[in-house]
Amino acid sequence: MGQISENPALADVFGYLFSSDGSELYLRPSELYVKPGETIDMHTLIEAASKRGETAVGYRKIALESSQHNNYGIALNPEKVRRFKLEPGDKVIVLAVD
Numbered sequence: 001m002g003q004i005s006e007n008p009a010l011a012d013v014f015g016y017l018f019s020s021d022g023s024e025l026y027l028r029p030s031e032l033y034v035k036p037g038e039t040i041d042m043h044t045l046i047e048a049a050s051k052r053g054e055t056a057v058g059y060r061k062i063a064l065e066s067s068q069h070n071n072y073g074i075a076l077n078p079e080k081v082r083r084f085k086l087e088p089g090d091k092v093i094v095l096a097v098d
Helices: 002-006 010-017 042-051
Strands: 024-029 055-060 074-076 091-096
Touching: 002 010, 042 055, 042 091
Parallel strands: none
Antiparallel strands: 024 091, 055 074, 055 091
16 A cells, blocks of 8 residues: 555555465476576576566575575565576476466
């Protein structure tokens, strides 16, 4: 609500996202987007998801899933230029219509 009060144009976006017809969050296998072990940045992941009609918003590293210090491996809205690798078992967090 705070964002809508600052920018009324966002009302339609949030209305769509939170409607039953809108997109949902999914954790998809990273191999659908990038080659395992390849060093990438969020721009690369966003572009790969876009080609599938999805919006990448983050990722989850399976190796860190039990690390509270590392947010259980979840990176939402990470810095776009930060470089990282996704390995087999890692997930890409996307907004998609399924």
